[in-house]
Amino acid sequence: xxxxxxxxxxxxxxxxxxxxxxxxxxxxxxxxxxxxxxxxxxxxxxxxxxxxxxxxxxxxxxxxxxxxxxxxxxxxxxxxxxxxxxxxxxxxxxxxxxxxxxxxxxxxxxxxxxxxxxxxxxxxxxxxxxxxxxxxxxxxxxxxxxxxxxxxxxxxxxxxxxxxxxxxxxxxxxxxxxxxxxxxxxxxxxxxxxxxxxxxxxxxxxxxxxxxxxxxxxxxxxxxxxxxxxxxxxxxxxxxxxxxxxxxxxxxxxxxxxxxxxxxxxxxxxxxxxxxxxxxxxxxxxxxxxxxxxxxxxxxxxxxxxxxxxxxxxxxxxxxxxxxxxxxxxxxxxxxxxxxxxxxxxxxxxxx
Numbered sequence: 001x002x003x004x005x006x007x008x009x010x011x012x013x014x015x016x017x018x019x020x021x022x023x024x025x026x027x028x029x030x031x032x033x034x035x036x037x038x039x040x041x042x043x044x045x046x047x048x049x050x051x052x053x054x055x056x057x058x059x060x061x062x063x064x065x066x067x068x069x070x071x072x073x074x075x076x077x078x079x080x081x082x083x084x085x086x087x088x089x090x091x092x093x094x095x096x097x098x099x100x101x102x103x104x105x106x107x108x109x110x111x112x113x114x115x116x117x118x119x120x121x122x123x124x125x126x127x128x129x130x131x132x133x134x135x136x137x138x139x140x141x142x143x144x145x146x147x148x149x150x151x152x153x154x155x156x157x158x159x160x161x162x163x164x165x166x167x168x169x170x171x172x173x174x175x176x177x178x179x180x181x182x183x184x185x186x187x188x189x190x191x192x193x194x195x196x197x198x199x200x201x202x203x204x205x206x207x208x209x210x211x212x213x214x215x216x217x218x219x220x221x222x223x224x225x226x227x228x229x230x231x232x233x234x235x236x237x238x239x240x241x242x243x244x245x246x247x248x249x250x251x252x253x254x255x256x257x258x259x260x261x262x263x264x265x266x267x268x269x270x271x272x273x274x275x276x277x278x279x280x281x282x283x284x285x286x287x288x289x290x291x292x293x294x295x296x297x298x299x300x301x302x303x304x305x306x307x308x309x310x311x312x313x314x315x316x317x318x319x320x321x322x323x324x325x326x327x328x329x330x331x332x333x334x335x336x337x338x339x340x341x342x343x344x345x346x347x348x349x350x351x352x
Contacts, residue, residue, distance in 0.1 A: 070144055077140055081107030081133055091123040097238040105241040111137030112252040114224055117231030144253055184268055186259040195254045199225070202247055206233075210240050225251040271313075277310045 085092065086103035095118045096102050106119045110133050121127045199221055206217035212233065220233035235244040291299045291307035299307075309315045330338055332345040 026165070055092065073140060074144065077111070077137065078104060078107055081111070084129060085126075088123070088126050088129065091126045092119055092122070093122045094119040095234075095236050097236075098242055101238060101241050101245075104245050107133065108245055108248050109142065109229075110134050111166075112248055113138065113227045114229040114248060114252065115227075115231070116229050116234040118234045118236060139257070141253060184265050188258070188265060190253060191258045191261055195225075195251070195258055198247065198251045198254060202251065205240075205243055205247070206235075209243070210235065210237060221251075224248055225255045227252055273314050278308060 067289055082100060082103045082171060083101075085106050086099055089096075089099050092102075092106065106120060108114075108117070109116060110130055114132060121130045199218075202221040202224070203214065203217045206212045206220055210217070210220075212220065222228070223230050223233065235241050252313060287307070288299050291303050293303045293306070306315070306320065310317070310320070327338070330342055331345045332342045335342075
């Protein structure tokens with residue numbers, strides 16, 4: 001931060017004309033305002049005469065390409081794992097039901113590191129395969145974590161905001177603003193509710209299908225979603241393993257995402273504390289000297305904002321230098337300002 005030791009200029013020194021004066025007085029500040037940038041990933045509504053089904057399919061095709069990529073990776077991982085462990089099923093010992101189902105179940109248990117012990121590799125080949133699948137599976141779980149909760153929040157945050165406002169009308173702009181401010185809390189809320197629902201669902205299923213008592217069922221659920229996997233209680237029936245294929249993956253990822261949300265909220269709280277501390281700290285002459293980019297003896301609004309952002313740790317000297325470099329490349333006439341003609345000349349293709 002800029003408050004440690006000697007203060008360095010925020011930007012490379014560049015000429016900047018002094019503020020214009022009118023009739024011996026400094027002219028009133030003019031705050032430059034710009035149009036808001038277009039929202040990312042927002043497509044205009046389609047007009048089609050083919051019908052609602054075609055429109056629905058086209059919208060789905062454009063939503064969350066990164067999330068669809070993760071889903072394809074997951075399907076590929078489970079498919080390859082199921083085929084491989086089905087082929088070596090005779091080298092896996094334990095409580096078995098149906099070959100293909102056991103192979104998928106074993107892949108899920110390995111991927112999520114639950115490791116009940118109800119199915120165990122019993123040869124050098126299967127042990128090496130299990131080692132390979134547990135590492136690739138953990139990497140895939142991390143990839144899913146980075147996408148799944150954001151996808152759920154984007155689907156539900158508008159409903160959450162409208163519910164919090166009761167019967168009051170909430171427009172799209174208000175929803176976007178509130179979602180941006182409270183996104184981490186909404187993510188935590190959605191993931192927490194989903195996790196509680198999964199715990200209840202798993203407990204009821206184990207009581208009804210696996211014939212466990214309530215305490216053992218809850219114990220098995222907790223051992224599973226925390227990947228503790230003692231192995232004394234597990235999904236041993238065919239129907240239980242069909243359920244487990246979907247429930248184990250969802251539950252373990254959901255719990256990991258909940259902890260990630262808590263870490264993000266703690267980080268956000270710390271960032272706000274730093275911001276508040278920077279804004280409340282008294283400004284000194286040394287601060288003004290460090291914030292004076294053009295060395296004209298005064299600090300303008302833009303200079304002060306840049307200095308404070310750097311103090312808060314939101315931008316770095318390297319970021320500023322890169323932005324200045326881009327500005328200088330676009331400022332073709334070296335006037336210190338950008339105009340449409342500058343952009344036309346800077347972005348025009350070079351003659352061949």
